[in-house]
Amino acid sequence: MLSHKFCIAPMIDYTDRHCRYFFRKLTKKAFLYSEMVVADAIVYGDKDFFLKFNDSEHSVALQIAGSNPKNLSYAAKCGEDYGYDEINFNLGCPSKRVQEGNFGACLMNDLDLVESCLTSMIKSVNIPVTVKCRIGIDEDDPYVVLPIMIERLKKIGIKTIIIHARKAILNGLDPKENREIPPLDYDLVRLIKRKWPDLNLVLNGGVNSIEKAKKELNSNKYDPDGVMMGRAAYIDPFLLTNIDHIFFDEKKRDQTRFDIVKEMIPYIETEISCGVYLNHITRHMLGLFHGVKGAKLWRSYLSENAPKRKNDINVIKEALIKIEEVQKEVV
Ligand SMILES: Cc1cc2nc3c(=O)[nH]c(=O)nc-3n(C[C@H](O)[C@H](O)[C@H](O)COP(=O)(O)O)c2cc1C
Structure with missing residues (x-):
């Protein structure tokens, strides 16, 4: 399995192929994620536009959103054919537009559909299919709903889960607020790791410095297997030049x-x-x-x-x- 120890988050309008090429100049080891691409856009749209990338970007995952199992499996297969290392399924986006399409975070309410979507993707590709989710939505009790979901995901063969460790509030908060207002709960992520130690678990949300990333990966035996950094990497990309050395024991780079x-x-x-x-x-x-x-x-x-x-x-x-x-x- 490719290492998820340090991942750079999927960010729509940001982590396009040019951004990822640039990030790759700063770190050879971080796992990169595409922007969210809607499965139907791949099915009906210009595949090169949505999927083309530069070979140097590896390891790189394609993040797909959708709720039609047939289209998702086709989109996942296209992703594999274009050479992506992983297909990641979006269960975390709270935007209104995404809710109208019945995908993203709102799917955490419909685990039967999540299972059909993931099963059809898993069947259509030979590369790993992973999930990025929230800890719950709206009135959910994350300590109840998250373990139930993870149990089901594990049963169908999902081995890597990226958890944005805050709820998504679908009514009342916009996407930006949904990245800031619901409180982070790293303890719950550690609880999940304790319950399922074999799960490859990546912690996301508020990992805004190298120090914080180090701390979250080295505080106790239920630490996540990896961290995912979003905004901080985009705001201050040069910090990525420390990753290979600090997290992957590579020689220190002296790039300016x-x-x-x-x-x-x-x-x-x-x-x-x-x-x-x-x-x-x-x-x-x-x-x-x-x-x-x-x-x-x-x-x-x-x-x-x-x-x-x-x-x-x-x-x-x-x-x-x-x-x-x-x-x-x-x-
Ligand atoms: C501009 C922007 C776009 C985003 N687009 C996506 C996306 O396409 N897919 C996704 O799963 N998350 C998306 N996110 C959420 C991030 O992946 C991440 O979960 C969130 O920013 C929390 O991580 P951070 O605190 O390190 O930024 C986006 C975040 C930002 C700031």
């Missing part, structure tokens, strides 16, 4: 932020030559200088110029020169 940008340039040039707009890639790199001198200049130069000069790689080279100059200034 400048090295990372330089390593991205050939990829950006190739993508531009295929018709991709510069800002579709650079938008994921805005946080690279987070917390260091020149961060604001880097961000504003790219945000202002990349959307206007869509095919011009010089924008990024100019931004790099500007930030080099600022960093050389003696205060």
Whole structure:
């Protein structure tokens, strides 16, 4: 089984293939997740658009949402054919649009349907099918509903479960609030690990620093097998350069932020030559200088110029020169 010790969360509009390519320059070992893709979009839409990715992204999972077992199994098979390492089923998204389609977190209310969806996906592929869920929804008592669900998932052969350790409130909170307001309950995740030690369990929600990740993986014998980081990795991607060393015993990397940008340039040039707009890639790199001198200049130069000069790689080279100059200034 591929290691889930450190995963980077699926984030819609964020973790597209360009973002994942960029993350891969920062860590070779973290397990990457695609944005949520609705199964029907794969069935009826442009498969290359939804599924194509760069070989260097491995290990990478495709996250699928839906509630039609037939379409889900077809979408999972397409994911396998495109080369993804894992299919992850979304049982955590609380948005209204997703509820209208009867998928995401609201499915935690209908375990029979969850079972049919997962069983049909498992049957159609030879790669692992995993789940990302909440600890419960609305009025649920998570200490009752979560173990019931996990028991059933285990019975049908699910071995890896990523738990976003807070409830989803489907009526009354929007997706952003649903990532902040319902309290986190890491104890429940540890309780699940204690009940099912053979389960490959990944803790998600509020893991916002390397220190926190280390702590959650090393506090007692019921620790999760892995952590999944979302927002913090996007806001301050350079922190990912510590992962391979800290969590996977790899040699410490001495890459600088400048090295990372330089390593991205050939990829950006190739993508531009295929018709991709510069800002579709650079938008994921805005946080690279987070917390260091020149961060604001880097961000504003790219945000202002990349959307206007869509095919011009010089924008990024100019931004790099500007930030080099600022960093050389003696205060
Ligand atoms: C902009 C954004 C988009 C998200 N999109 C998805 C998604 O497509 N699928 C999913 O399972 N979770 C999605 N999430 C939730 C994250 O995967 C994660 O569960 C959540 O942000 C909590 O982790 P964090 O505290 O480390 O950010 C999204 C979160 C954000 C901030």
